[in-house]
Amino acid sequence: MATVTYKNASRLYSKAQRKAVDGLNLEIGDGEFVVLVGPSGCGKTTSLRMLAGLENVDEGEILIGDRNVVNLPPRSRDIAMVFQNYALYPHMNVAQNMGFALKIAKVKRSEIDTRVQEAAAILDLQDYLQRKPGQLSGGQRQRVAMGRAIVRQPRVFLMDEPLSNLDAKLRVATRSQIHALQRRLGVTTIYVTHDQVEAMTMGDRVAVMKDGVLQQVDAPRRLYDSPVNAFVAGFIGSPAMNLMQGTLTADGVMIGSTVVPVPRDLQKAAGTGTVTIGLRPEALEIAGDGPGIPVVVNLVEELGAEAYVYAQLAEHAALATVTRTPDVIVRVDPHSAPSSGAKVALHVKAESMLLFDSESGARITGAEQ
Amino acid sequence: MLARRYVFRLIALAILLVFAAFFFVPIMWLILAPTKTDYQLVHESPFAFGSFGTFARTFSRVINYQGQLMLIWLKNSAIYSVGGTVLALAAAIPAGYGLALTQFIGRRALLAITLVVMIMPATALVLPLFLEASAVHLLGTVWAVILPFAFFPFGVYLAYIYFSSTIPRDLLAAARIDGAGEWGVFRHVALPLARPIVALVAFFAFVADWNNYYLPFVMTYTNSQYPVTIGLQILIGSAPVFSPTASGFAGSEIYRPDLAMATLIAITPVLIIFLFAQRTLVQGMLAGATKE
Numbered sequence: 001m002a003t004v005t006y007k008n009a010s011r012l013y014s015k016a017q018r019k020a021v022d023g024l025n026l027e028i029g030d031g032e033f034v035v036l037v038g039p040s041g042c043g044k045t046t047s048l049r050m051l052a053g054l055e056n057v058d059e060g061e062i063l064i065g066d067r068n069v070v071n072l073p074p075r076s077r078d079i080a081m082v083f084q085n086y087a088l089y090p091h092m093n094v095a096q097n098m099g100f101a102l103k104i105a106k107v108k109r110s111e112i113d114t115r116v117q118e119a120a121a122i123l124d125l126q127d128y129l130q131r132k133p134g135q136l137s138g139g140q141r142q143r144v145a146m147g148r149a150i151v152r153q154p155r156v157f158l159m160d161e162p163l164s165n166l167d168a169k170l171r172v173a174t175r176s177q178i179h180a181l182q183r184r185l186g187v188t189t190i191y192v193t194h195d196q197v198e199a200m201t202m203g204d205r206v207a208v209m210k211d212g213v214l215q216q217v218d219a220p221r222r223l224y225d226s227p228v229n230a231f232v233a234g235f236i237g238s239p240a241m242n243l244m245q246g247t248l249t250a251d252g253v254m255i256g257s258t259v260v261p262v263p264r265d266l267q268k269a270a271g272t273g274t275v276t277i278g279l280r281p282e283a284l285e286i287a288g289d290g291p292g293i294p295v296v297v298n299l300v301e302e303l304g305a306e307a308y309v310y311a312q313l314a315e316h317a318a319l320a321t322v323t324r325t326p327d328v329i330v331r332v333d334p335h336s337a338p339s340s341g342a343k344v345a346l347h348v349k350a351e352s353m354l355l356f357d358s359e360s361g362a363r364i365t366g367a368e369q
Numbered sequence: 370m371l372a373r374r375y376v377f378r379l380i381a382l383a384i385l386l387v388f389a390a391f392f393f394v395p396i397m398w399l400i401l402a403p404t405k406t407d408y409q410l411v412h413e414s415p416f417a418f419g420s421f422g423t424f425a426r427t428f429s430r431v432i433n434y435q436g437q438l439m440l441i442w443l444k445n446s447a448i449y450s451v452g453g454t455v456l457a458l459a460a461a462i463p464a465g466y467g468l469a470l471t472q473f474i475g476r477r478a479l480l481a482i483t484l485v486v487m488i489m490p491a492t493a494l495v496l497p498l499f500l501e502a503s504a505v506h507l508l509g510t511v512w513a514v515i516l517p518f519a520f521f522p523f524g525v526y527l528a529y530i531y532f533s534s535t536i537p538r539d540l541l542a543a544a545r546i547d548g549a550g551e552w553g554v555f556r557h558v559a560l561p562l563a564r565p566i567v568a569l570v571a572f573f574a575f576v577a578d579w580n581n582y583y584l585p586f587v588m589t590y591t592n593s594q595y596p597v598t599i600g601l602q603i604l605i606g607s608a609p610v611f612s613p614t615a616s617g618f619a620g621s622e623i624y625r626p627d628l629a630m631a632t633l634i635a636i637t638p639v640l641i642i643f644l645f646a647q648r649t650l651v652q653g654m655l656a657g658a659t660k661e
Contacts, residue, residue, distance in 0.1 A: 054542050074545040081546045087539040091561045100557070101547035148547070 002155040002188055004028040004051065008060035011046050011212075020046045022212040023060065031186045033179070034217075035203035037193055038235070043212040044192045048158050051190065052081050064155060075104075080149035081158040085165065086141045088133040088148075095120075095129040098147045119147045122181070139170050146178070150185060157182070157189040163198065175201060196236050200224070208232050230361040233278045233354060239308055239329045242279045245358060248272050253355075256313040258293045260348045265366030266355060275364065276356040281308060281331040283352035286338060292345030298327055300337050307334035314343060402629035403427040407610075410625055427630045434604070434623065439634065441593060442600035447638070448511060449585065449596055450578040453518025457574040461521050462567055465528020466559050470541060471551070480529070487522040492583050499587050513588035514596075518578045524570040531566035532559065572646040579639055597635045604631050 006026040012019045021043040028034045036044040049055040051062055053074035061068045069077050080101070088097050096103075098119055099112040107115075120126045123143040133141055142162060149157055162178070163171045179202050182189050193199055199206045200220040207217040208231075216228045227233035233241045246253040248270055252261040255277065262270070286309070294314035301308040310327040330346060338344050355364040398415050404427075405419030432439050467473070468480055494517075502513040536559060544554045560567075582598040589595055595603070605611050608623040 052542075052546055054545070073550075074542070075548040075550060077546075079546060081543065083539045083543060085537070085539060087537065087543040089540065089544070089558055100544070104548040104553055104557075148543075152547075 002065040003030050003063075004156055004188060004190065005063040006047070006051075006060070007063065009047070009050060009057050009062050010059040011043070011050055011055055012058045019043075019058075019212050021050065024214055026207060026214060026217060028188060028190065031188055033182050033189045033191065033202060033204045035191045035193060035199040035206045036209060037196055037199035037206055038209035038215075040194060041211075042209040044194075044209050045160055046212075047209070048081075048160055048190060048192045051077075051156070052079060052158055053077055077156075078154050079156045079158055080152045080154040082145045082149050082160065082162040084161040086133075086145040086162075088141060088144055090133055093130050093132055094125060094136070094144050094147075097133065097144055098151045100148070101152045115151050115153075116147075119151045122150070123147045138165055138167075139174070142166060142174065146181070150181070150187075154187065157187050159189065159191045161193055162191075163193075164195075171198075178202070197238055200236065206236075208235060210235075226363075227278075227354070228363050230276050230278065230356040230363075233356070233363075237280060239281055241354075242277075242281065242284070242326075242328050243356075244277045244279070244325065244328070245274055246277045247274050253277060255293055256315050260293065260353075261350055262353060262355070263350055263366060266353070266364065269366050270355050270364045274358045276358045276361070278354035278356060279328075279348060280352060281329045283349045284328070284330040284346050285349070286330065286332055286336075287345045287347035292347045294343065294345050295328060297338050297340050297342045297344060299340055302334055302337070304334070307332050307337040309337060311344070311346070399629050399632060403626045403633065405626055407624035407626060423626075424630075427626050428634075431604075431627050431630045431634065434627075435592075438592060439597070439600060439631065442595055442597040443634070443638070445585075445594060446579055446596035446598070446635075449514045449518065450575050452511065452515035453578040454571055454574040456515060456519030457521035457524055457578075458567060458571055460519055461524030461570055461574075462528050462560070462563060463555065464525045465530075465566075466532050466555055466563075468525070468529045469532035470536065470538070470559070483522045483525050483529070487526055491577075491581075495584050495587050498584070502588060508588060509590055509594065511594075514585050517584055517588075518574075518581070521570070521574050521577070524574055527570055527573070528563070528566055531563065536562060568646050572642065575642055576639055601628070601631055601635060604628055 004026075005028070006024045009021060009024045010019050011021040024043075024047055026034075036047060038044050046055055050057050051064075051069075053069070053072060057070045062070055064077060064079070089100065092100065095113075095116050098116045102112045102115065116129070117126070120129055123146055125140070125143055125147060128136060128140060128144075133144065136144065142165070145162065149159075159178075163174055166174060175198060178191075191199075191202060200223070203220060205217055206220055206223050208215045208223065210231050216223060216232045218226075223232065223236050227236060230243055234243055244255055246255045246260075248254075248262075248267070249259055252259050252267065253270075253275065254260075260277075295311035296314055297309055297311045299310040301310065309330040309332055311330060312327055313325065316325055328346065332338075356362065357364060394415075401416060401418060402410055404421065404424045405413065405417070406423060409417070409419050409423075468476060468483070498517050499508075502508050502516075507513040507516070540558060540562075541554050544558045549557060579596075580598060581596075582602070585594075585596045586599050586602075589599075592603070604623050605628060608625065608628060610625060
C-alpha cells in the first residue's frame with residue numbers, strides 16, 4: 001500500500017499537436033480511491049498507463065510511495081491492473097490466470113493455491129477455477145480480472161474502465177462490489193472511467209480531465225456543488241447542468257427577456273457584461289403562472305421517483321429547431337409535472353445559481369467562497 | 370434466363386473438370402506405375418493396373434538397391450529437414466514476435482530486409498553459401514546443409530503477420546504488469562498462443578527442406594550423405610532407359626516403375642507430416658482472451 005504522486009507529469013506522442021497528458025499534478029493518499037473521469041481523448045487512460053509503466057513519461061515524475069518510478073519497468077512497480085477488455089491469458093485456466101503473477105515471482109505452489117482460493121472465495125469464482133476464459137461469461141471474466149489483481153496484494157490497483165463491457169444492470173451491481181472490495185482491502189486505487197455516475201458513486205475523490213489537463217479534483221459532493229469551471233459543471237451530474245448565456249444588469253442577470261436576481265456578493269464579483277449561468281435541474285422549479293422565466297414544455301421524462309421537464313424559453317419556442325438554445329431541464333415531482341406544450345414560468349433558486357466567465361469558463365465566486 | 374444460367378454452369382464445370390484432369394492424371398499415373406513391370410508400363414494403357422505382387426516386388430527392389438541406399442537417403446533427408454526446421458523455428462518465431470510486438474531501432478529496416486530476402490530465390494545463395502561453408506570447414510558435414518536451412522525469412526514473415534494481427538497488446542501489457550520480463554512475456558504468453566503459427570512455419574520449413582535438391586547437392590559429396598532428392602537423381606542416372614551408358618550391377622538394374630516407386634517413397638514422409646500438422650493448424654486458441 002502506498003501513496004501515488006504525479007508531479008507535473010506529461011506525455012507527448014510524437015507527431016501529436018498537443019500533449020496527451022499535460023503537466024498532471026495529483027496526490028493520491030494511501031488507501032484512497034481516486035477516479036479519473038473525462039470525455040474520450042482527455043488523457044485519463046494515458047495517465048493511468050503512465051503510472052503502470054506502459055506509457056513513457058516525457059516530463060515530470062510519478063512517485064509510488066516516495067520512489068520515482070518513471071524509469072522502472074512495469075514489473076518493478078508492484079501494481080496490478082484491470083484492463084477494459086480484461087486481457088485474460090486465454091491458454092490458462094482461471095486459477096492459472098489468477099496465480100500467474102505469483103508464479104512469476106516464484107512464490108511456493110502451496111502459497112499460490114491458498115491465495116488463489118482466497119481470492120476466488122471473495123469473488124465467488126470457486127466453481128470456475130478450472131475453466132478457460134473462453135468458457136466464462138462477461139461478468140465472470142471481469143471477476144477473474146479483478147481476482148488476478150487482488151491475488152497479487154499489490155501496492156496500487158489500476159482499473160481502466162473495468163465495467164464498460166458489462167450490461168447496465170451488472171455494471172451497477174459490480175460497481176458497488178468493487179467499491180466494497182476496495183474498502184475491505186484498503187489498497188490505493190486509481191480508477192478510470194468516462195461515466196460520471198460511476199465516478200461520483202465510487203470515488204473518494206474524483207479527478208476531472210479535459211484535453212490532457214486536470215480540471216478539478218475533489219470529493220464528489222464538492223465537485224457537484226462547487227465546480228471550478230463550466231466544463232466540470234456541465235460534465236458532472238445527470239441530467240447535465242443547464243448552462244445559459246445571460247447579460248448582467250443592475251438587478252441581476254437577464255435570461256431571455258427575464259431578469260433573474262443574483263445574490264449580492266456574486267453580482268458584485270461578476271461585474272457587468274455577459275456570463276454563463278449554471279443551473280442544476282433541481283435549482284429550478286415550476287412557478288405555475290407566478291413570476292419567472294416563461295417557457296414552453298417540449299417533453300416530460302418520467303423516471304418514477306422524479307421527472308425531468310425539457311423546456312424552451314417562450315421567446316425562442318417559435319424559432320426553427322436549429323437556431324434554438326438547448327432545452328432547459330427542470331427536475332419536478334412526477335405527480336405535478338406539466339404536460340408537454342404547456343406554457344409555464346420557471347422560478348430560479350438564486351442561492352443555487354452558479355456564474356461562469358463566458359470567455360474562460362472559470363467560475364465566478366462571491367465573497368463568501 | 371434459367372436455361373442460360375444452366376449453360377454457364379455447365380461450361381464452368383467442364384473447364385474445371387479439364388483442369389482437374391490435367392493435374393490429376395500425372396499423380397494417377399505415378400501411383401499406378403509401380404504396380405506394373407517396365408514392359409507393361411510402356412505397352413499397356415497408362416491407367417491400367419498391374420498387380421499388387423508387382424508393386425511389392427518393385428518396393429523391395431527400390432528399398433534394397435545397393436545395400437538399402439534408399440533408407441540411408443531417407444535418413445539423411447530426415448536429419449537435414451528436422452535439424453533445419455528446428456533451427457528455422459528457433460529463429461523465425463522469436464524474430465516474428467520481436468518485429469511485431471516490440472519497439473527497437475531498425476525494426477522497419479529489418480522488416481524490409483526480411484521481405485527482400487524472402488523474394489530472393491534460394492538457389493541464388495547456394496554458391497556464396499558453399500564458399501562460406503568451405504571457409505569455415507563445414508563442407509561434407511551435416512551442418513553445411515542444416516545451417517543454411519535455418520535461414521527461413523518466409524517463416525519470420527508468417528510469424529510477424531500472426532503476432533501482429535492476433536495477439537492483443539493488452540495481453541502482453543498484463544503479463545508485464547504481472548511481473549514478467551520480456552523473455553517471460555514471450556515464453557509464458559506469446560509462445561503458447563503461437564501454436565498454430567509454429568505448426569504452420571514448421572510445416573513449410575520441413576517441406577522446403579525435404580524437397581531441396583540443389584543445396585545438399587553442392588554441400589555433400591557421398592552417397593552416405595545425400596538426401597533422397599539427390600538419391601532420386603542417382604536412381605534416374607542408373608536407369609539404362611535414361612542413361613544408356615549406365616551399366617548396373619547384375620540384379621540391381623533400375624527400371625521406370627522403380628523410379629515411380631522411389632518418388633512415392635520420397636513424398637510419403639511429407640504427406641504424413643501434413644496429416645499431423647493439419648490438426649495443430651486448427652485455430653481457436655485465442656477465444657476468450659478479450660471481449661470484443
